[in-house]
Amino acid sequence: MTKTACTFLLLFLFSLTARGQVANVIPSARSIAQTSVADASSWNAFHNPAMLGYIRPVELSAAFENRYLLKELSTKSVQAGFATRYVNIGVSFSHFGYSLYHEMLAGVDVARDFSGKFALGMGFDYYMAYVSATGSYRGALLGRIGMSLRLVDGLVIGFSAFNPFQNNIRLDLTTKRLPSVYSLGASYHFMPELVWRVQADKEISSRYRFATGFEYLMLERIQVKLGGYATARMFVPCLGFAFCVSDYRADLDCELNPVLGLTAKIALHWALGKEK
Secondary structure (H helix, E strand, O other), rough: OOHHHHHHHHHHHHHHHOOOOOOOOOOOOOOOHOOOOOOOOOOOOOOOHHHHOOOEEEEEEEEEEEEEEOHEEOOOOEEEEEEOOOOOEEEEEEEEEEEEEEEEEEEEEEEEEOOOOEEEEEEEEEEEEEEEOOEEEEEEEEEEEEEEEEEEEEEEEEEEEOOOHHHHHHOOOEEOOOOEEEEEEEEEEEEEEEEEEEEEEOOOOEEEEEEEEEEEEEEOOEEEEEEEOOOOOEEEEEEEEEEEEEOOOEEEEEEEOOOOOEEEHHHHHHHHOOOO
């Protein structure tokens, strides 16, 4: 596909973003159907920052995501989390797009776990976009907040807000609106190997997005993930697998948009130190 066609497709994706999805630059979560807001077992950069409070002493991740089998619509991301005595600290970076148009997001998170039952987190991101028509970068500082609550054994409730102050980017002739997304969800472990996740997302000027899914660990090394999410216009099924060996984990996830096609992601995760 030509770069001009990719540019038009990007504009189409941005129109979908304005109707209720998160910004393209934000990497997908490792949790099935992006149900990460209450996933206490996994800190995903640019999602719920409170989950950083539950990490092991050191956690490193790298991921590559491709949308609709087009190399121009790919997201690369890295993240690193470090547990300290008083607060946990995380840094992350994400890049989406290609030479004519790309977006970058750099973030810093801080979080604290209070006795394993309650966690609070906040993050600061600098979002920057490059458009070849102007030949320049434009950016904005965004904020995030999140919390996690473990009510009873096996049940976790999570809440997060991305860009709650509704910051935007001012261009020469117009303003690029960045989404403000609020997420609320829960995770419930029927047993240590089987977890059910459910989540609702609301972009401030759009309808709700509902997502749910199950994750099942087999043979102590292979995890199967199955779920999906629904918007006002369609249902998107999601399927994933994870392979766990000692302190290493590899995730392969995909979702099938009935209009645009397949999105696939591979993520590598390395955790050091004793689990909490």
